[in-house]
Amino acid sequence: MADTIQSVKGMNDVLPPDSARWQHLEATCRELFARYGYGEIRTPVLESTALFARGIGEATDIVEKEMYTFKDRGERSLTMRPEMTAGCARAYIEHSIHGKEPVTRWWYCGPMFRYERAQTGRYRSFWQIGCEVYGIAEPTIDAEQIAMLTELYTSLGVGDLTVLINTVGSAEDRPAYRAALVAFLEPKQDALCGDCKRRLVTNPLRVLDCKVPTCKDAVAGAPALRDHLGERTRAHFAGVQRTLEALGVEAKVDDNLVRGLDYYTGTVFEITSAAGALGAQSTIVAGGRYDGLLESLGGQPTPAMGFALGVERALLCMGGDAAAFVRPIDVFIATRGEDSRVRATALAHALRKAGLAVEVEHRDAGMKNQFRRADALRARHALALGEAELASGGAKLKDMATRQEVEVRLDDVAGIAAAARA
RNA sequence: GUGGGAGUAGCUCAGUCGGUAGAGCACCAGAUUGUGGUUCUGGGUGUCGCGGGUUCGAUCCCCGUCUCUCACCCCA
Numbered sequence: 333m334a335d336t337i338q339s340v341k342g343m344n345d346v347l348p349p350d351s352a353r354w355q356h357l358e359a360t361c362r363e364l365f366a367r368y369g370y371g372e373i374r375t376p377v378l379e380s381t382a383l384f385a386r387g388i389g390e391a392t393d394i395v396e397k398e399m400y401t402f403k404d405r406g407e408r409s410l411t412m413r414p415e416m417t418a419g420c421a422r423a424y425i426e427h428s429i430h431g432k433e434p435v436t437r438w439w440y441c442g443p444m445f446r447y448e449r450a451q452t453g454r455y456r457s458f459w460q461i462g463c464e465v466y467g468i469a470e471p472t473i474d475a476e477q478i479a480m481l482t483e484l485y486t487s488l489g490v491g492d493l494t495v496l497i498n499t500v501g502s503a504e505d506r507p508a509y510r511a512a513l514v515a516f517l518e519p520k521q522d523a524l525c526g527d528c529k530r531r532l533v534t535n536p537l538r539v540l541d542c543k544v545p546t547c548k549d550a551v552a553g554a555p556a557l558r559d560h561l562g563e564r565t566r567a568h569f570a571g572v573q574r575t576l577e578a579l580g581v582e583a584k585v586d587d588n589l590v591r592g593l594d595y596y597t598g599t600v601f602e603i604t605s606a607a608g609a610l611g612a613q614s615t616i617v618a619g620g621r622y623d624g625l626l627e628s629l630g631g632q633p634t635p636a637m638g639f640a641l642g643v644e645r646a647l648l649c650m651g652g653d654a655a656a657f658v659r660p661i662d663v664f665i666a667t668r669g670e671d672s673r674v675r676a677t678a679l680a681h682a683l684r685k686a687g688l689a690v691e692v693e694h695r696d697a698g699m700k701n702q703f704r705r706a707d708a709l710r711a712r713h714a715l716a717l718g719e720a721e722l723a724s725g726g727a728k729l730k731d732m733a734t735r736q737e738v739e740v741r742l743d744d745v746a747g748i749a750a751a752a753r754a
Numbered sequence: 755g756u757g758g759g760a761g762u763a764g765c766u767c768a769g770u771c772g773g774u775a776g777a778g779c780a781c782c783a784g785a786u787u788g789u790g791g792u793u794c795u796g797g798g799u800g801u802c803g804c805g806g807g808u809u810c811g812a813u814c815c816c817c818g819u820c821u822c823u824c825a826c827c828c829c830a
Contacts, residue, residue: 338821338822341821341822392828393828393829394829397828398828398829414829415829444830446828446829446830448827448828448829449755449825449826450823450824451823452823452824452825453830454828454830458830459830460830527827527828541828542827543826543827543828544827591829593829602830611824611825612824612825612826613829613830615829615830616830617830618829618830619830639830640830641830642830643830644830645830646830666788668788697782698788699788699789699790700783700786700788700789701782701783701790702789702790703789703790703791704790704791705790706789706790707790711790714789716789718788720788730789730790732791735789735790
């Protein structure tokens with residue numbers, strides 16, 4: 333308790349055995365994404381601050397007050413990524429992917445950073461896994477991603493899922509709607525909360541999303557975005573819904589679903605789970621289309637669709653005993669004395685090369701203690717290697733569950749491995 | 755940024771209407787001179803988060819502070 337150094341607020345360690353649950357989630361995603369044709373992209377945690385300011389939007393909460401931004405020794409303003417879409421877009425443009433292939437599918441996994449107050453399911457350093465598809469304007473890809481996610485959560489055992497979808501309109505639709513909304517809200521300005529008064533100027537769509545009661549009242553009867561959608565947007569959204577239906581995915585249209593990031597255009601979606609210990613959060617993944625982002629960052633006009641899922645949140649409602657995901661020990665070798673430990677270490681080395689998981693008791697501990705430890709490690713077999721065994725060259729491999737023992741020769745690695753696998 | 759709750763043994767917590775502290779779990783040893791998940795016996799000084807105040811005396815009361823945690827906002 334003295335003067336020890338602790339981890340930074342809101343930034344957590346993941347230790348065994350809990351890390352095994354993370355590995356399970358990651359392995360499931362990796363395998364699933366591979367079947368859908370996604371390749372992994374890894375980008376630096378640090379990016380130029382301007383990337384996020386331009387990509388995510390100056391007026392968003394993330395850019396306004398949640399970024400870890402600082403100057404490096406060369407006086408360049410750098411920011412620890414608060415999300416990955418902007419970084420992926422930067423990489424896509426920087427490597428001229430547009431000119432190399434018509435369709436690009438990327439997935440990623442890594443830590444993101446946002447300066448917020450931590451609570452259950454929300455941390456300052458948190459992990460996201462996400463996918464980005466570039467080059468497809470058609471609505472079927474939107475539905476494909478959503479369906480892929482429902483499959484993911486189902487296979488992970490995350491229950492009580494709700495898929496919410498909406499469309500926020502294309503770059504052509506939005507200015508008209510925005511004007512109509514502002515015209516409707518301006519007379520009611522006095523009823524709005526402080527944040528919303530500001531949003532009225534910076535990002536009026538967000539007022540629709542406000543939880544303050546007076547704002548909710550003021551918003552009642554506001555013009556609906558769906559009445560301001562152009563024909564192309566309508567057709568696209570209808571296509572998404574039609575494809576989801578064909579895939580057997582039940583999705584609820586939520587008119588108030590407005591993502592907090594500026595780059596979204598057209599389809600937006602969110603999947604919530606009522607399962608597990610998510611606390612006040614319920615969103616476990618969110619995403620949408622961002623057809624204008626690449627161009628706004630200086631790239632070629634490129635349609636794009638992506639999502640990000642919160643790893644900690646997925647884990648919170650995944651359940652499952654961490655120990656069940658840990659690889660059990662095949663053979664535990666109990667020792668007595670240094671000669672025994674040397675011989676046991678060599679034997680373990682050979683057995684591990686043969687593919688077994690082996691643990692040697694390197695400490696000078698009592699036999700009873702060693703067998704207890706073998707139990708704690710969930711070892712399938714135990715082999716006591718003491719003076720008698722060293723002298724005779726033979727030993728007994730004990731099945732910890734049945735307590736049956738079989739004779740083995742210490743120099744017969746293949747034989748021991750076979751017996752341990754039986 | 756705002757508001758609740760909590761900080762006592764490695765972990766989960768109890769407790770003292772103010773007289774410097776306990777349980778369970780875990781861990782170790784022995785009963786069983788080399789064989790486990792049960793049982794029995796033995797084994798714990800821990801700045802009672804930190805600083806100050808009141809008091810003969812504070813882990814307990816008061817003030818401050820730090821940390822953790824939950825929630826609001828917002829988000830994955």
